[in-house]
Amino acid sequence: MYRWQQAEGKRHALEGPFPPRPDESFVALCGAEVTVACSDVPQLGGHWFDPTCAECNAVWLSRV
Ligand SMILES: [Zn+2]
DSSP, X not given: OEXXXXXXXXXXXXXXXXXXXXXXXXXXXXXXXXXXXXXXXXXXXXXXXXXXOHHHHHHHHHHO
């Protein structure tokens, strides 16, 4: 399944059964490898204020 995850200043999409945890990196649908910070995890008090990654959004729309 696909999910959104904020990391390194953008909200990227990824494919996987679980959301990445802080300090984990993942390869987004756009091809970028990014690392998740605590401030990127809502359960840890983070807020998803960063803009959606346009490339991830395009791939998401083409696959869903
Ligand atoms: Zn992306």
